[in-house]
Amino acid sequence: MRRPLPLTALLLVLAVTLGAQAPALDPATIARLREEATTRSQVYEHVWWLSEVFGPRVTGTPALTRASEWAMQKFRDWGLANVHQERWTFGQGWTINGFAATMLTPQPAVLIGAPRNYSPSTPGPITGDVVAVHIDRQGDFAKYVGQLRGKIVLMQPVRPVRMLEGPVILRMDEGNWWTEAANVPQVQPPRLPTPEERAELETRQALAAATRAFLVREEAAVLLERGADDDLSAGGSDLSWETQRVDGGTIFPGSGGSRDPQLPVQVPSATLAVEHYNRLVRLLERGQAVRMTVNIQTTFHPEGAEGNGLNTLAEIPGTDLAHEVVIVGAHMDGVPYATGATDNATGTAAMMEAVRAIQALKLRPRRTIRIALWGGEEQGLLGSRAYVARHYWDAAAKAPRPDHANVVAYFNLDNGTGRIRGIWGQGNTAALPMFEEWGAPLKDLGWRLASPRRVAATDHSSFDEVGLPGFQFIQERLEYNSRSHHSNMDTFDRVQKADVEQQGVVAAVFAWSAANSPERLPRRTPVRTTP
Numbered sequence: 001m002r003r004p005l006p007l008t009a010l011l012l013v014l015a016v017t018l019g020a021q022a023p024a025l026d027p028a029t030i031a032r033l034r035e036e037a038t039t040r041s042q043v044y045e046h047v048w049w050l051s052e053v054f055g056p057r058v059t060g061t062p063a064l065t066r067a068s069e070w071a072m073q074k075f076r077d078w079g080l081a082n083v084h085q086e087r088w089t090f091g092q093g094w095t096i097n098g099f100a101a102t103m104l105t106p107q108p109a110v111l112i113g114a115p116r117n118y119s120p121s122t123p124g125p126i127t128g129d130v131v132a133v134h135i136d137r138q139g140d141f142a143k144y145v146g147q148l149r150g151k152i153v154l155m156q157p158v159r160p161v162r163m164l165e166g167p168v169i170l171r172m173d174e175g176n177w178w179t180e181a182a183n184v185p186q187v188q189p190p191r192l193p194t195p196e197e198r199a200e201l202e203t204r205q206a207l208a209a210a211t212r213a214f215l216v217r218e219e220a221a222v223l224l225e226r227g228a229d230d231d232l233s234a235g236g237s238d239l240s241w242e243t244q245r246v247d248g249g250t251i252f253p254g255s256g257g258s259r260d261p262q263l264p265v266q267v268p269s270a271t272l273a274v275e276h277y278n279r280l281v282r283l284l285e286r287g288q289a290v291r292m293t294v295n296i297q298t299t300f301h302p303e304g305a306e307g308n309g310l311n312t313l314a315e316i317p318g319t320d321l322a323h324e325v326v327i328v329g330a331h332m333d334g335v336p337y338a339t340g341a342t343d344n345a346t347g348t349a350a351m352m353e354a355v356r357a358i359q360a361l362k363l364r365p366r367r368t369i370r371i372a373l374w375g376g377e378e379q380g381l382l383g384s385r386a387y388v389a390r391h392y393w394d395a396a397a398k399a400p401r402p403d404h405a406n407v408v409a410y411f412n413l414d415n416g417t418g419r420i421r422g423i424w425g426q427g428n429t430a431a432l433p434m435f436e437e438w439g440a441p442l443k444d445l446g447w448r449l450a451s452p453r454r455v456a457a458t459d460h461s462s463f464d465e466v467g468l469p470g471f472q473f474i475q476e477r478l479e480y481n482s483r484s485h486h487s488n489m490d491t492f493d494r495v496q497k498a499d500v501e502q503q504g505v506v507a508a509v510f511a512w513s514a515a516n517s518p519e520r521l522p523r524r525t526p527v528r529t530t531p
């Protein structure tokens, strides 16, 4: 269904016919965009603000609200239209206010760590004995009854620390990455868990819940851990790459509570650097008494009537095809332990640069270009899902809303600081030639491939799963998986200036190309939008 054009759009159409607009995909316009987003790039500056001033931008906290207000002011300064926030139900937010962990005996030692996500506070600094607790089955609880009051509890064994000798930096020109990216993997039929496997999983989950409740009931003071057993991390999606996780003070904190205020509160907890945690365990194993002081200070932010969830939006209005929309987006929210520099100040800043560059050149796209900066990605793509549900997909009716037909493309950026090397096609093979055409003028900047592969686990999935054309760019991973992603070291120092500036150029060219292409980007599967 096509909508009648509003008066402003008609005037703009007149302006177009009078020659105020460059031809679609005019190489000179692409060259000007490249020039603007390269020589006057603001990406690096914006990453700095987003990470060092507003980081870590956790959803439901004042930090994300401040970052959103800052971005909206930028959009207004640049002259974008329809600058606004959309709120949605999230749950409680959570902020870390302070943390300290010091071993007192047998030797004083300052320990590196961070509160686990949604941990409650200790009542100020608490000093106590450190004890190792081993719960492998329900019968193990009995021997600890009455033993844990005021104690600092360790439940994991030592994790051996490997010297860094495998790949830590993931570069796509090394190994067989391109071959993998260019091919669609053989689809394996999903293997359902056997009844035994399901039963084992349920037993494990029940034991974990019972353990959390037991520590609260026994009034343990603090639970300390050292993170997951793995020292490798996957390259992303179903690709085969793995990188070695960095330790040496870099930690990947776990979960110690929930955004749902109805769920039971756990004992205060923190993740320590693996080497420091291992020392505590080894001392206890050799019969050394260990005493510590731990202070965990956090704030919960209750949800108000307007909702703690927050998306930030703005537009460059289209002209003759203004009802059709190209959306560029990235999640603005982050995890609480560092500054969210590579996850995802970089993607946010690059998408902001895309609209800034187009606007700075006073280019008028045919289709509307919208920027969407999501909240709640880290808790399960909540912001983009709320947006899609509100505007494009009626979940109750399992049917598209009218505007579903008008989304031409959603482009997402969320894999860190590395430059863009292509785009994941999400199985939409009909779209690949257009992506290759749009990427062709960017080859000297590193553009390589429109891949047929599907990837998941970030905000384009919210579009893709309801039949909307959502895509994630292919990026060099660099240290994303091994060091910066969700760690306490996701800092501005990890951001590669030339690479994030290239992201801004590619995002600008793709937004412009999709908004002005004579042919609309084809969809993967036709979706009926009329009853």
Ligand SMILES: [Zn+2]
Pocket (backbone or CB within 6 Å): 331, 343, 344, 377, 414
């Ligand atoms: Zn992310």
